[in-house]
Amino acid sequence: MARGFRGGSADAVAALDQALAGAVSGSQETAAVVGRELFDVAETLRAEGALRRFLTDGSIASEAKSGLVREVLGPRLRSETLELVATAVIKRWTSTRDLADALEHLSVVASVRSAGAESGRLADELFSFGEAVKHAPELRDALADPARTTAAKASLIEDLLGGKALPSTVALAVRAVASSHRTVAVALHEFQRVASEVHGESVATVRVARPLSDADRTRLADALARQYGRPVHLNLLVDPSVIGGIRVEIGDDVIDGTVSSRLDEATRRLAG
Structure with a gap:
């Protein structure tokens, strides 16, 4: 789930993610253009407070909001982008800023999909x-x-x-x-x-004293995938302070098997 969304906004973003996947399916070029246009719309909403407040006002009829979007933004957006924005403005948003943030999030997702x-x-x-x-x-x-x-x-x-x-x-x-x-x-x-x-991947930041071989990288990714129940993308950092072993940060979890951490633990035990 995208950062910071709660309640109705979280539900809206989840629905829009699915709509985006269908809108750009099978076309990397479409995904790239939609990503750029969604970001432009997000910037417009942040700059135009009156427009943003109108489009997130729950007391205003959905038809009025989607109609305004089509009138004001329609001429400069391709159809896939316009339909996504028109759908977004009739959703319920927990905060007025969530609409622009959601469109920015969707723009990133679209650009990711453009990489195929x-x-x-x-x-x-x-x-x-x-x-x-x-x-x-x-x-x-x-x-x-x-x-x-x-x-x-x-x-x-x-x-x-x-x-x-x-x-x-x-x-x-x-x-x-x-x-x-x-x-x-x-x-x-x-x-x-x-x-x-x-x-469908998690991200793990892996700190090592020296670069891992391709085989070691694959074994580590497979081991983490088994532990967390989903594929894991590795960010590898060579860090001289590691002094052997490996340190893995994934979400809020830290797996520290470095020599330096074991030395620190031994020192604490001797001092205590």
Whole structure:
């Protein structure tokens, strides 16, 4: 489930996820366009408070809200996007901001679906770029700088990733700059989570002292899948502080089999 939705909003998002899957099924090109358009609509709703309040007002007839959407947004949206937005505005939303947040979430899901069979690569690229943003102060500051326009930030991302990453990765990285998330890194982390969730996977961050072989990576993924009852996408981080062994973070669970953790535990026992 997408982040932060409760009550009626959670039910609405679940229904819209299913509607989106049907709308873009079988066409990666359609999914890519719908993803971009849904994000544009979300931005419009955040900027136009009066429109947002009208479309989330439970006392206004559904026909009036969907009719306004078709009149105002119809000319600039393809039919699949328009039908999704028209369906969204007649749902019950727990908070007025939930409609825009839901459309942003759907835009990410659509972009994930546009990657088709490359969804695993998409998740890896989002994670790698997120790590680059977190650990490169100049890049992080450039993407967070309020003096830079969104277009300038998008151009920087396209220069860095264009031709090296999937088009869906570039699209989502650009979207992260203007998303409702607190930082670009947080947005990229959430987008990767959604990418895995769309395909029924959990995400595990794995810290190791040195890179794992393909065989070891497969064995670890299989073991975690058996333990958690669903496929697991691995984010691998080489971390010298691990000092042997492996540390796995999946959801709220931490599996720590590193030498450093065992040394720490032994030290605590001796001191106690």
